[in-house]
Amino acid sequence: MSVLFVSDLHLDAGSPEIGDQFIRFLRQRASNADALYILGDLFESWVGDDDPQPERERLATELTALKRAGVDCFFMHGNRDFLVGEQFAAAAGVELLDEEVVLDVSGTKVLIMHGDSLCTDDVEYQAFRATVRDAAWQENFLQLPLQQRLALAVQAREHSQARNATAADFIMDVNQNAVAEALRRHGVHHLLHGHTHRPDVHRFELDKQPAVRMVLGDWYDQGSVLEWDAAGPRLESLPRQA
Numbered sequence: 001m002s003v004l005f006v007s008d009l010h011l012d013a014g015s016p017e018i019g020d021q022f023i024r025f026l027r028q029r030a031s032n033a034d035a036l037y038i039l040g041d042l043f044e045s046w047v048g049d050d051d052p053q054p055e056r057e058r059l060a061t062e063l064t065a066l067k068r069a070g071v072d073c074f075f076m077h078g079n080r081d082f083l084v085g086e087q088f089a090a091a092a093g094v095e096l097l098d099e100e101v102v103l104d105v106s107g108t109k110v111l112i113m114h115g116d117s118l119c120t121d122d123v124e125y126q127a128f129r130a131t132v133r134d135a136a137w138q139e140n141f142l143q144l145p146l147q148q149r150l151a152l153a154v155q156a157r158e159h160s161q162a163r164n165a166t167a168a169d170f171i172m173d174v175n176q177n178a179v180a181e182a183l184r185r186h187g188v189h190h191l192l193h194g195h196t197h198r199p200d201v202h203r204f205e206l207d208k209q210p211a212v213r214m215v216l217g218d219w220y221d222q223g224s225v226l227e228w229d230a231a232g233p234r235l236e237s238l239p240r241q242a
Contacts, residue, residue, distance in 0.1 A: 002033045002229040003105055007114065007194025008218035010080065011055060012044035018219050019055055021240050025223060026062050033071055033227075037103075038094070039194045039216065040078025040114030045157060047149035048142050049087035060092040067093035076101070079116040079195065082133060083142070102186050105228045109188045115195030115215070118174035118182065124163075172196065179213055180206055192216070192226065192233075199224050201235060 011019050030036050043056070067073050073094040077084060089096050101112050120126060131137055141149065164172065173196055183191055189211040199217030203210065214235060217224030223238030 001106060002227060003035045003037065003103075004030055004033045005037045005039060005112070005192060005216060005226040005228070006219075006224065007039035007078065007216045008041045008197060008224075009038075010041055010044040010218065010220070011059065013053065013055055015044075015220075016055070017240065019059065021223055021238070022219065023059070023062050024241075025225070025238065026066050029225070030066055030071060031069055035072040035074065036066065037074045037076070037097075037112060039076045039112055039192070040116075041080045041194065042075065042078070043081040043084070045153045046081040046083045047153050048083055048146065049085045051146060051150070056088070057091075060088065063092040063094055076112065076114055078114045079129065083138060100182065100186065102188055106230050106232070108190055108228075110190040110192055110228075111182060111186050111188050113182070113191070113193045115174060115193030118178045118193065119172065119195070120175040120178045121173075122171045173198065174213075176204075183211060190214070194218075199235060199237070201233075 194216040
């Protein structure tokens with residue numbers, strides 16, 4: 001059994017090369033897998049399923065084709081696309097996942113997350129996250145006119161970019177205590193997440209047992225995928241074709 005994990009593509013009309021590479025990935029690499037898990041930030045922004053952007057329809061078509069080919073597809077919300085809803089999920093043939101999910105992958109229990117909830121040193125972001133993940137806030141936001149939602153999303157992105165440019169490095173990464181708490185909460189010793197854009201495999205000790213934290217990379221300059229089969233997990237970079 002081969003399972004693929006990706007995250008942080010940040011698909012946007014302004015970066016068509018990322019979408020092109022991902023579609024090639026879906027048609028070639030993913031078509032030979034048993035399942036594909038997208039761990040958040042598939043899109044740079046998402047203000048509602050009613051936003052008619054062509055690249056989203058194109059992607060939904062490709063994901064549906066992958067599902068029809070027998071590859072199970074799953075989607076987990078990220079900090080950029082937490083408003084992706086059932087309408088898009090149905091159109092794309094993907095199953096929406098909870099924020100924290102434990103999978104059995106080739107006999108190993110692994111906790112998968114987007115990863116932003118682990119960045120607990122970023123107090124300002126965590127307060128913002130708690131607000132926008134609230135069901136009442138989301139309901140009120142989605143009732144706003146589309147153009148107003150788009151304008152608010154642009155403002156939020158500009159604020160985030162300005163803040164991230166000056167934030168201390170450790171604030172933008174996960175907190176190790178938060179990692180340990182998440183693993184203990186689910187009774188596992190393997191964690192896979194994205195969000196930080198720092199692809200790596202971190203090995204450490206948790207309660208006197210070996211533990212592993214695997215981090216997916218972004219797709220800004222090249223692709224990033226973790227493939228897990230009977231031989232174990234392999235984190236790979238995917239060079240972009242010229």
